[in-house]
């Protein structure tokens with residue numbers, strides 16, 4: 217069987233890797249170059265954490281963590297996953313429910329008094345309740361995608377950059393994927409096209425497209441910023457500061473996430489950016505958004521220089537409830553809507569996409585059909 221994957225972000229790369237590991241003849245086509253800045257998977261950092269309200273996400277993250285470690289153990293390169301632990305802080309109900317989810321996995325966690333937390337992580341101030349879990353940290357996004365692509369190639373995947381897909385034809389037994397450079401034939405197709413998903417799905421022949429259950433996808437331009445740390449000896453866990461307790465919700469209604477990276481301490485708001493199209497976006501950060509992050513840093517992060525903010529932009533593509541959509545219609549599997557939290561799950565999602573595409577079932581996580589809500593079924 218020959219499978220073509222459209223999209224060389226983290227989800228398409230991980231899908232191609234998983235298919236290649238199973239000995240499938242797989243070709244990945246990506247419109248831009250490796251490490252490009254036009255989608256969602258670039259940059260130096262993403263949070264890896266397992267503390268989720270929904271236990272299926274927690275289980276999926278635990279499985280993904282194993283796969284990130286496997287990737288690092290076979291790569292022989294500098295690890296892409298660095299375990300620094302992670303902190304959730306905010307209202308008691310939020311930290312308690314996440315603690316219960318981590319507890320169900322048997323992984324360690326601590327509920328810590330905020331003053332104790334401030335002694336431990338002196339670059340941060342903490343809200344009313346604090347949950348710490350150790351099996352968490354950060355991923356180097358650019359190196360992670362590059363490593364997955366290298367591992368996929370080692371297993372025989374044909375990865376082609378600078379190959380925009382322009383059309384998809386029904387050629388009877390096969391699909392023909394038309395790129396600027398040539399035509400690739402496929403028995404099965406995976407679309408992992410991020411913010412371009414609807415555009416690519418529209419190219420799919422009607423007989424396959426009719427049964428793809430794609431919800432409305434909203435794409436926004438988000439803008440985290442890097443801040444210079446004031447000292448080199450602060451320890452930085454990855455963190456999520458949840459609204460509902462002492463956080464000023466008139467400014468930060470959706471909460472704040474943050475983590476250390478080689479570019480500084482990155483902090484960001486969740487899904488507050490303007491709706492855009494990938495072709496029409498500005499790449500220019502909104503000054504008001506940057507100002508809100510500076511104010512947050514001034515109030516909550518004594519370990520950074522608040523006026524040192526360097527903003528960057530990145531695309532979120534979200535379903536209405538921010539759960540992912542992974543669905544198959546006929547010969548075509550679509551994986552999209554990974555929102556602001558999809559990176560960490562990518563190797564597990566890649567396995568699931570490969571399962572769905574091949575009609576197999578290997579993932580040791582139950583409840584995914586519910587989690588991926590709109591589809592996740594083979595028709």
Ligand SMILES: Cc1cc2nc3c(=O)[nH]c(=O)nc-3n(C[C@H](O)[C@H](O)[C@H](O)COP(=O)(O)OP(=O)(O)OC[C@H]3O[C@@H](n4cnc5c(N)ncnc54)[C@H](O)[C@@H]3O)c2cc1C
Pocket residue numbers: 222223224225226227228245246247248254255256257258261262263264379380381382408409410411412413416438439440484529530531532551552553554555556557558559560561
């Ligand atoms: C600011 C920000 C912070 C985030 N923080 C975190 C975090 O801390 N932790 C976490 O787990 N997740 C985080 N995420 C989410 C995560 O990064 C994304 O969910 C993930 O990268 C989505 O990957 P993707 O492969 O679906 O999309 P993309 O990376 O956008 O990949 C889609 C690819 O498809 C290609 N493509 C599209 N159309 C075509 C075509 N016609 N022909 C060929 N190729 C095509 C595109 O060029 C693109 O490379 C964050 C996201 C952002 C934006």
